[in-house]
Amino acid sequence: MIPTHYYLFLGAALFTIGVVGVLTRRNIIVILMSIELILNAVNINLVAFSRYFQAVDGQVFAIFVITDAAAEAAVGLGLIIALFRNKETVNADEIDLLKW
Amino acid sequence: MAPLFYIFAVLAILAALSVVLQRTPVYSALSLIVVLCSLAVVYLLLGAEFLAVIQVIIYAGAIMVLFVLVIMLLNARQETPSDRSRLARWLGAPLLLVFLGELLFAVWERFPAATTRAAALPDAGPRAVGALLFRSYVLPFEVTSILILVAVLGAVVLAKKRL
Amino acid sequence: MITVQADDLVRILPQAILAGFAILVMVFEPFLPAARKTLLGWFSLFGVVAAGAATIRTSFSPGLAFGNSISADRFSLFFICLFLLVAALTLLGSFHSLERENINHGEFYALLLMATVGMCFMAASTELIMIFLGLEISSLATYVLAGFKRQDALSNEASLKYFLLGSFATAFFLYGIAVVYGLTGTTNLLVLSAQLGRSGEFRPGAVFAWVALLLMFVGLAFKVSTVPFHVWTPDVYQGAPAPVTAFLSVGPKAAAFAVLLRIFLGAFASAGSGVFWVFWASAILTMCLGNLAALLQSNVKRLLAYSAIAHAGYVLVGIAAGRGEGTAPVLFYLTVYALMNVGAFLLVAHLAGTGERWTRIEDFTGLGYQRPAVAACLAAFMLSLAGFPTTAGFFAKFYIFRAAVHSGLIGLTIVAVLTSVVSVYYYFRLIVVMYMREGKAEAASASLPWALRVALAISVVGIFYLGLYPTDFLLLTNLAAVPLP
Numbered sequence: 001m002i003p004t005h006y007y008l009f010l011g012a013a014l015f016t017i018g019v020v021g022v023l024t025r026r027n028i029i030v031i032l033m034s035i036e037l038i039l040n041a042v043n044i045n046l047v048a049f050s051r052y053f054q055a056v057d058g059q060v061f062a063i064f065v066i067t068d069a070a071a072e073a074a075v076g077l078g079l080i081i082a083l084f085r086n087k088e089t090v091n092a093d094e095i096d097l098l099k100w
Numbered sequence: 101m102a103p104l105f106y107i108f109a110v111l112a113i114l115a116a117l118s119v120v121l122q123r124t125p126v127y128s129a130l131s132l133i134v135v136l137c138s139l140a141v142v143y144l145l146l147g148a149e150f151l152a153v154i155q156v157i158i159y160a161g162a163i164m165v166l167f168v169l170v171i172m173l174l175n176a177r178q179e180t181p182s183d184r185s186r187l188a189r190w191l192g193a194p195l196l197l198v199f200l201g202e203l204l205f206a207v208w209e210r211f212p213a214a215t216t217r218a219a220a221l222p223d224a225g226p227r228a229v230g231a232l233l234f235r236s237y238v239l240p241f242e243v244t245s246i247l248i249l250v251a252v253l254g255a256v257v258l259a260k261k262r263l
Numbered sequence: 264m265i266t267v268q269a270d271d272l273v274r275i276l277p278q279a280i281l282a283g284f285a286i287l288v289m290v291f292e293p294f295l296p297a298a299r300k301t302l303l304g305w306f307s308l309f310g311v312v313a314a315g316a317a318t319i320r321t322s323f324s325p326g327l328a329f330g331n332s333i334s335a336d337r338f339s340l341f342f343i344c345l346f347l348l349v350a351a352l353t354l355l356g357s358f359h360s361l362e363r364e365n366i367n368h369g370e371f372y373a374l375l376l377m378a379t380v381g382m383c384f385m386a387a388s389t390e391l392i393m394i395f396l397g398l399e400i401s402s403l404a405t406y407v408l409a410g411f412k413r414q415d416a417l418s419n420e421a422s423l424k425y426f427l428l429g430s431f432a433t434a435f436f437l438y439g440i441a442v443v444y445g446l447t448g449t450t451n452l453l454v455l456s457a458q459l460g461r462s463g464e465f466r467p468g469a470v471f472a473w474v475a476l477l478l479m480f481v482g483l484a485f486k487v488s489t490v491p492f493h494v495w496t497p498d499v500y501q502g503a504p505a506p507v508t509a510f511l512s513v514g515p516k517a518a519a520f521a522v523l524l525r526i527f528l529g530a531f532a533s534a535g536s537g538v539f540w541v542f543w544a545s546a547i548l549t550m551c552l553g554n555l556a557a558l559l560q561s562n563v564k565r566l567l568a569y570s571a572i573a574h575a576g577y578v579l580v581g582i583a584a585g586r587g588e589g590t591a592p593v594l595f596y597l598t599v600y601a602l603m604n605v606g607a608f609l610l611v612a613h614l615a616g617t618g619e620r621w622t623r624i625e626d627f628t629g630l631g632y633q634r635p636a637v638a639a640c641l642a643a644f645m646l647s648l649a650g651f652p653t654t655a656g657f658f659a660k661f662y663i664f665r666a667a668v669h670s671g672l673i674g675l676t677i678v679a680v681l682t683s684v685v686s687v688y689y690y691f692r693l694i695v696v697m698y699m700r701e702g703k704a705e706a707a708s709a710s711l712p713w714a715l716r717v718a719l720a721i722s723v724v725g726i727f728y729l730g731l732y733p734t735d736f737l738l739l740t741n742l743a744a745v746p747l748p
Contacts, residue, residue, distance in 0.1 A: 075254045
């Protein structure tokens, strides 16, 4: 049997990779994918805890997180399309009309 | 069961690295699909059958198709590395390492190997999940519909040519 | 297991009515010709008023609903009323401005109502899942609203920046919730605080608990734009359509403060002094950086954005003062802040003209002579934001500082007073430009539409009423500051 904390380490690793991705990548679509990685790290934690406590609540929460990921992806990709219509770019460095 | 976990955990981490390191968005998207499918196996090992199925059908299926579609639509090319993110790297990386160390330590402190509970998996078939979803969590479930409505409305507002 | 009863439904009546009206707006939208879309706005306003009436009904049957995941207490009802007020003022101010920018679509009103629903759920929930869903509903709706001028590159950018940083922050918040779940086996704040009060498991020294609290704080700090999580604020406030900026600068912020109060002064109050230092440090950083950066701005919208950051710092002082002292002043402050900030943003947006061209400070030169009433109104907002006596801004700051002194936070109070003295400079810059310089104000174009006049009148009267007779309202906030969660 794999102990719970191995799963948590897997979650922490994905979380870190996701955060690094958000901070270093400039392509907006890839930034969005890195955020998906963080959401998956959350889900691993939730499911691992759900087994630890022998309760299904964590998994139900994970379903809500997946729903939210879907909603966020829909809005995010819509925004990217709207931006592309105006500026023909998906590069975060080139959205610079407003100073960061 | 143990080898399965190691195989898919390592696969998930490698694919996640690939998501972040690939210079071409389509490769990132394909790597993300690998991450999602490996995690589905990990969920199965944790006894979360229903979630594993959802993960493959909704996440790896529907959501990622959306990503790939937009990448194709916008014809996103390779990105050139820029120096704008230098600050993020210098400031973010050490902070992140500190945070990760703290997280690992915290996990270790709270869940030492000895305290792992009974080996029995919870009953997490669709029946158990559904029962919880429609009884204890009926309000969040209903409110989720508002969330999806907002997402649909938002996507239409942003992406439609003429309103 | 729970069964849904009539009382459960009554306790979410305001949210249900708002959501229903949002759906009706979408249903009616295709049947209205493009020139008549403002009707939908009035219909939405009617919905907000109806939700207000429903809040009164809800207040007669307070209590928990849906298996302890909703708490219809005085605290949440107070916040719901505040959100409804903000939504109503924003609607009144948006009719004309949307027509002017040629973006008067029914979807705007539906999204605004949905965002309000999300905020109401954030304030009323005692279940972390519900708080998260409310946060996401309001966030997604406001991301889209910020990008509502789809042809405008500035608006696109604002919305995309808001989205990227916002969903990043939400992911942190979620990770925090997951850790809380791992720590306690529950996501319900009521169960959680009972558990923490009973067992010594959640020691202040427990690193895991720290991680959870920090992650949740980061997620919410982004929404209230405290330093260093404020970088998106000026850009988004500048780029978003003006009524949206007015809404953004108050609504989601107040909702996130409600959650901060519920989580940090309620459920995790026993987490001890460490949390206090987090609030202490971010209050100081936020007040200093917000006020100093505001000194350098030449664009009025950006100036108000930094001023909004600084005001978040003062609210944090109130939270740092602790739950016995701080809650009521924070509620008072947030109400006053809502009145003056929404008013200021709506007025500036109107004066900015088509396409929001005139937003530099120089564009307001001599406004006091050309449009005395309008200039007086703007001056009143600035005086209140600066915290001048006889305006509500003074008492809002006074109560916060008094609470801080009572809690022994002398250093923090001194910093707060000094920075608010600094803030007088940049608020007065606008007043000086309007009254003491000759010139033809570019920003003096069209006359005020009467819906906007109503919104401004409500704000101005509110500011002076609360500035001259604050005691009644203070009693109300004291009533609303029930023990949380």
